[in-house]
Amino acid sequence: MREPRAHRPALSPQAEADELSQEAEAGRLPPEAVNAVLTAAGRPSRPVRRPASLSGRECEVLALVARGLATKQVARRLGISPKTCDHHIQHLYGKLGVSTRAGATLFALEHGLVTSSSTWQEDPPVRLPPSPA
Numbered sequence: 490m491r492e493p494r495a496h497r498p499a500l501s502p503q504a505e506a507d508e509l510s511q512e513a514e515a516g517r518l519p520p521e522a523v524n525a526v527l528t529a530a531g532r533p534s535r536p537v538r539r540p541a542s543l544s545g546r547e548c549e550v551l552a553l554v555a556r557g558l559a560t561k562q563v564a565r566r567l568g569i570s571p572k573t574c575d576h577h578i579q580h581l582y583g584k585l586g587v588s589t590r591a592g593a594t595l596f597a598l599e600h601g602l603v604t605s606s607s608t609w610q611e612d613p614p615v616r617l618p619p620s621p622a
Contacts, residue, residue, distance in 0.1 A: 546577065555594040560574050
């Protein structure tokens with residue numbers, strides 16, 4: 490970001506940190522990744538704000554659930570067992586004070602953990618060649 494590009498001039502270190510932080514707050518970049526980049530660049534890390542005292546993993550699970558993935562799909566994406574995933578989901582419900590996926594999704598939307606325009610892209614279905622007639 491410190492190098493000039495055709496669509497923008499080079500950014501100062503402070504402008505770079507501000508831009509990355511804004512992207513994280515908007516949900517377009519993971520806050521932990523932004524902190525890692527800022528720390529590696531010699532900048533002080535910024536505290537990661539998570540609603541309802543959610544852990545990083547709980548935020549990941551909530552974002553995937555809010556995008557409509559089933560428990561097994563969330564588990565596969567995160568590399569955990571479906572039982573562990575279900576435990577995370579039940580723990581989320583308790584922290585959020587909700588009892589349904591719809592309530593959790595509404596919470597995620599209201600707190601910027603997922604945007605209403607974002608969708609989770611599953612692997613495309615396998616297309617079989619037409620059978621010979």
